[in-house]
Amino acid sequence: MEIRHLDFEHAARCAELEQLLFPEDNPWPRDIFVVEFAQPNNLYLGVFDGDDLLAYGGISQLGPRHDPEFEIHTIGVDPEHRRKGLGRLLMQQLMAIADNLDGEVFLEVGTDNEAAIAMYEAFDFHRIGERKNYYQPSGADAYTMKRAARSER
Template identity: 55%
Template sequence: MGIRIEPMVPTDIDGCVELEQLLFPEDDPWHAVAFRSELAARYNRYITARDDAGNMVGYAGIALLGDAEHPEAEVHTIGVDPTCHRAGIGTVLLEALLAEAGRRGGPVFLEVRTDNAAAIALYAKHGFHIIGLRKNYYHPSGADAYTMRRPALADTATGFARTPDEVLS
């Protein structure tokens, strides 16, 4: 299956809400108003993953925070259609978010349920480390979350931030 990444647009919101209901039923899934608010914030970047037929099979969002001297980013969400789990879509979405953050430099933060082993492994594979525990973070389930951090990708010779693609090459 080919996957293409596109910027999220308002017409994608209904599909995102449907996926939220499937993915996070016990933890207050986002409603359309939340997605509209996220899309409207100038520091946020939201994307969708589409299959060869143009169907949305995933979405993700990141906040690009701080300033030019002290940038940082926070992954807000990644969701993949359950019928497409284990097809690499989450990886593609995460890598797109990290590339966006990498253009600015700085560390990247996120929260993940402590019982989501697949997501924790994905994040660890991309350089994230657990730095804290947030008890009862998710509501209404009361599930705990790990706070994870990926340090800035800095060129040790120059101190300049690099994108994930540059690090791998």
């Protein structure tokens, strides 16, 4: 397994995984990933087995470099490769980026996604709010979670 930066050539596979993972909630198409990858403040990483993309995740840096905050845009693991630590591996890398600049991190997660919530809590995320009908078109609710900056933990 290897972690690599994602770029335009990986957008179609990310969209394919989105369709598998989030069919009820407006999965991102290839073009959205292309736009996301092009943004200078975004970083997308993938876990690869050879040339096969098994998991992906993206983080965005917001605010000035001297006082940044970060937002996890998405994270997903191929259903055939879940429960192997791939999501945790991606989170370690994404959180290292935020910790390096001492920024707090925010994300949204479905209130029924117990596995993801448990993983985020293991990375010191705490629920700070709930967004009703956040995911569309399903109308599923989401928790907003926050991880304090390294200097505040």
